[in-house]
Amino acid sequence: MLQKLSSFAGVQGPVVVIVMDGYGLPKSDAGSAIAAARKPTLDRLFASYPNIRLRAHGTAVGMPSDDDMGNSEVGHNAIGAGQVYSQGAALVANAIASGAIWQGAAWQEIVAGAKSGRGVVHFIGLFSDGNVHSHIDHLKAMVVQAKAEGVKTVRIHALLDGRDVPETSALDYVVPFEAFLGEVSDAGFDARIASGGGRQYITMDRYDANWAMVDKGWKVHVLGEGPQFPNATAAVNGLREQNPGTIDQDLPEFVIGENGKAIGTIEDGDSVVFFNFRGDRAIEITRAFEEAAFNKFDRVRQPRVTYAGMLQYDGDLKLPARFLVAPPAIKDTTGEWFAKSGIAQFACSETQKFGHVTYFWNGNRSGKFDGETWQEIPSDVVPFEQRPWMKAAEIADAMIAALQSGQYRTLRCNFANGDMVGHTGNFFAATLAVEAVDLSLARVLQAVDAAGGAALITADHGNADEMYELDKKTKQPAQNSDGSFKAKTAHTLNPVPLILYDNVSGGKLGLKQTATAGLSNIAATVANLLGLEKHAAWDESVLDIK
């Protein structure tokens, strides 16, 4: 049980945490869809309620360096656990640097498994240096090590990014990597890219939103069925020609063929490494490889392979069974300790972010703690620039109903809009996305007032705050040669807001801005609003109690 605070009995009504995904505070309004949006509710909040800035990127959320942007996994982990752990990106980089990864049983089984079969290791994963789901340097190190350990053939199944890196940067990765593979290949070692496609088109679906993407990925990676090209560079060029204006993440699938035959089908006795360290978009394809009874799509055949994930993606489901690097052991989350303190909790989002407020929030566990209620609003399966309002209204409806029910002492939700629409690179749609959040926020806050509660409004990282690549010198939006602006689809390095919406304490409560304030300070702040001391493991509260 968490102890009672001596200085404050807590807000009488419910304490609500609202995450506006992808809502950062930019240095300049140039290129910010947030600045361009009409958002009377947020304007009023910033003008009239206590608010501070929180660090949401780099080492403040467990990334290897402060050049790393934040992302939903590390952001929601930090918010939900109140602690900063070295995250997958850092853990894998360290395991490779020390060589510990090669000593582990999982890597040795991958190599031994391949050698007892045809000698083939497949690597499937996100092909960039974005460091959100994966890093191409990790792949490079594994190819070199596989060769050193006597693997005969390497086949890479490359998911093109353009979402954590510039939107049409695929060839910046593919061309040098194909050159590198050419250099390491010799009479006894053959390493090539064998298949791929855009990450938002094949394989990397999450939260059961659209299994058809995984089906498409399976067909190209495993069965070798799809439009053929002689190499990945030719594939990217060819697909771009056939699909003018399509950015990398949305490019269709491709297969590398030789004399009409796919060069990298996955067969019995092969080894397969899914080299993303982040779990949300790795779980579905992992299930397709591991599950004996699988009914999400027709696999046609299930090759008997030695399969490993870069990390363990789900600590409750133990998925996958074999993993190269142990994930951060996220302990003592708010979900767990509020449950132990008898506090009923409500969590809600739409499909695209549902796992963020449940699985990431609870430390990458898919199971509920006692007294938790989760509500998922099914997301649209459309390009989000066509529906920038997404399910904000429905999430607000669910939050309002949960507040009115009087059943929950604390509630949390995530509005996906700023992030999911921000990732499309469509400025106009992103302003509408922010406006939809503003409208829904107004409705939820009315219900918070009616319940005599208080709310913390925040974000997990930036995105819609910078919709164009900024010119390094002028700090103005950078231009393409035809004069159009260069769209930016990735997250940003900007801080995020923390607003305290409190009409109940009579001015007793405020927020403390500290130099190091970050997402991990929210957990203790929520505990204090509930009238509870923080858990010893959590970073300090920023609640100022006068």
Ligand SMILES: O=C(O)[C@@H](CO)OP(=O)(O)O
């Ligand atoms: O879409 C995703 O997978 C990531 C970007 O790679 O975004 P977020 O961290 O906001 O989920």
Ligand SMILES: [Mn+2]
């Ligand atoms: Mn996010």
Ligand SMILES: [Mn+2]
């Ligand atoms: Mn995102």
